[in-house]
Amino acid sequence: MKSVPNTQLGTLVADWPIHMQRAIELSSSVWTATPNPRVGCVIAKHGAIIGEGWHAAPGQAHAEVVALDKAGESAKAATAFVSLEPCSHTGRTGPCCESLIASGIQQVVIAALDPNPAVAGSGVEQMERAGIEVYHMVDFEQKARSVNAGYFKRREEGLPFVRLKLAMSLDGRTALADGRSKWITGTAARGDVQRLRASASAVITGINTVLIDDPFLTVRSSDLSISDEERKLNATLIERQPLRVIIDSQLQTPGTARILNSGGLVKVYTLNEDFIGKALADNVEIIQTGSCNKRVNLQFVLESLASDFSCNEVLIEAGPSLSGAFIETGLVDELILYIAPKILGSDGKPLLAITGLQSLDECQGFSVQKLTKIGEDIKLTLRAGQ
Ligand SMILES: NC(=O)c1ccc[n+]([C@@H]2O[C@H](COP(=O)([O-])OP(=O)(O)OC[C@H]3O[C@@H](n4cnc5c(N)ncnc54)[C@H](OP(=O)(O)O)[C@@H]3O)[C@@H](O)[C@H]2O)c1
Structure with a gap:
């Protein structure tokens, strides 16, 4: 050659x-x-x-x-x-x-x-x-x-490409103090999130988001912003749902959760050993992981998604705790922030639950890849590292 x-x-x-x-x-x-x-x-x-x-x-x-x-x-x-x-x-x-x-x-x-x-x-x-x-x-x-960043990473490193998506207000808040976060951003940004889901092998969320928001985390063709060219190229798009993944150390996911009952496969990663014989639903598999500080070991989850379920790209749609944990462990490749021109106030939930930093040297850096206006909101795409 x-x-x-x-x-x-x-x-x-x-x-x-x-x-x-x-x-x-x-x-x-x-x-x-x-x-x-x-x-x-x-x-x-x-x-x-x-x-x-x-x-x-x-x-x-x-x-x-x-x-x-x-x-x-x-x-x-x-x-x-x-x-x-x-x-x-x-x-x-x-x-x-x-x-x-x-x-x-x-x-x-x-x-x-x-x-x-x-x-x-x-x-x-x-x-x-x-x-x-x-x-x-x-x-x-x-x-x-x-x-093919995900395909190459899975083949070369045994891990998927990890994209973390968060919607926040101008003052960096992701939900009100009571946890309500639905519709911080407008319809155009939400249509764009649907595209991220449609191209992901799996969507990962945390147990608190399941308990508070009860999301479906499915691709909804009616909400998807898609051009005619993309529709032609992605013939099976509408039928394909990404794998949905719940990170749930104590196995608190209720059998009635919408994420379990909206079609498609769901994997629940847990530390709880008592789940054996516990069936949440036919489409749901419960997987026991090793622990990291008494919580689900996130590196294990990603390795399992790559090796057991051939996931090339995963999308994290979780709250500040799980999103912060993924960032802290250095497992995120790309961060996508949708910024709504609104103020939620300092009682609201922060972007990421990361504490204990002692000096600026300990801060993680990102490089800005792209900044676009999307409807009334801003979309900021960043890569890990400077
Ligand atoms: N603005 C946005 O983009 C956005 C997106 C999604 C959610 N939200 C909002 O976020 C709020 C929920 O956020 P949250 O931070 O409380 O919940 P979360 O991030 O959805 O879930 C956090 C939970 O995940 C579990 N977990 C298991 N292993 C973990 C690990 N290694 N590290 C960290 N967590 C681990 C922990 O519970 P266990 O220890 O019991 O397993 C932890 O409490 C809701 O109000 C929701 O509306 C906002």
């Missing part, structure tokens, strides 16, 4: 960055591939796109196969741009390498190797053995990895 930085692309292949950009764009607009990676593919010949494809959901055709189908016979001697190395193994569908080889494609250009041990370079080898020229556009690698 030849690595090609953009600066080494000759005039004959000057359109390569445009095609790879399009393949990555297709992959990044797909929310429903989990636990598979998001993959986009463009097939081009003489500078023109003759086929495009994306992998919409597990069990459905892979991006390369969809694009090859569209290109038909014209795929012969064409170039395929794929955001991730084509697979070489048989899963729920056949290996994409074989389809590319059979199509008579001349060149395959990838943005990143697949970290899945069942692929990891063997896709490239198989295609090269069959005489296909394979190129790696190294300048696109970071973009391709960030589209």
Whole structure:
């Protein structure tokens, strides 16, 4: 495989960055591939796109196969741009390498190797053995990895990518003193949260939020802000609910909680050993964890979500206690704050329950990635670390 930085692309292949950009764009607009990676593919010949494809959901055709189908016979001697190395193994569908080889494609250009041990370079080898020229556009690698940040993290570190979402007032409060927090932000921000849920493998919440708010934490198609292009790419979106996860040391979740009774699978992580034989509902699994300061060990939860349930990305929607604990343990990769232009007052609940900091050196830092106005509110996206 030849690595090609953009600066080494000759005039004959000057359109390569445009095609790879399009393949990555297709992959990044797909929310429903989990636990598979998001993959986009463009097939081009003489500078023109003759086929495009994306992998919409597990069990459905892979991006390369969809694009090859569209290109038909014209795929012969064409170039395929794929955001991730084509697979070489048989899963729920056949290996994409074989389809590319059979199509008579001349060149395959990838943005990143697949970290899945069942692929990891063997896709490239198989295609090269069959005489296909394979190129790696190294300048696109970071973009391709960030589209699949969760998939790469699960494969490389055994942990999901962790996104923490919180809605707060201008004065940094997340609920009134009595715990009421519903509708701090407006409808546009809430529609955006629905998108976060739709793209998450799992949504995690704390027992107090379950007891106080009794949320569903489901994706509701009616509330989801989604463009026509996204609707086309995410064919199975509406039917797919993320796994819902409750962190509940003492197993206080009532069997009547709405989160248990709104369809879809629920996992409850607990320290309580007495749950054996206790059935909350058919769709609910209770999992015993190790303890950390007499509470559920959050590292264990994330490892279990990655290894037992193949979660690539998880979204935390909890109150200040659990959100603070995730931040304190350094397990959060991305923080998304919706800031409502309202004052809730100093009796209100804080953003995060973190205490005991003695000096500024102990403060955790974040870097600002994006700031946008969303309806009447502000959305601030931050990454852990400075
Ligand atoms: N503004 C927002 O974005 C937003 C979002 C969600 C909720 N809320 C509001 O937040 C309030 C509830 O917040 P909360 O902080 O009381 O509850 P929470 O964060 O939802 O849940 C906290 C509970 O999780 C359990 N837990 C288990 N393991 C833990 C660990 N390792 N670290 C920390 N907690 C662990 C603890 O109870 P056990 O020890 O019994 O397990 C703890 O009391 C509600 O008023 C709700 O409306 C606001």
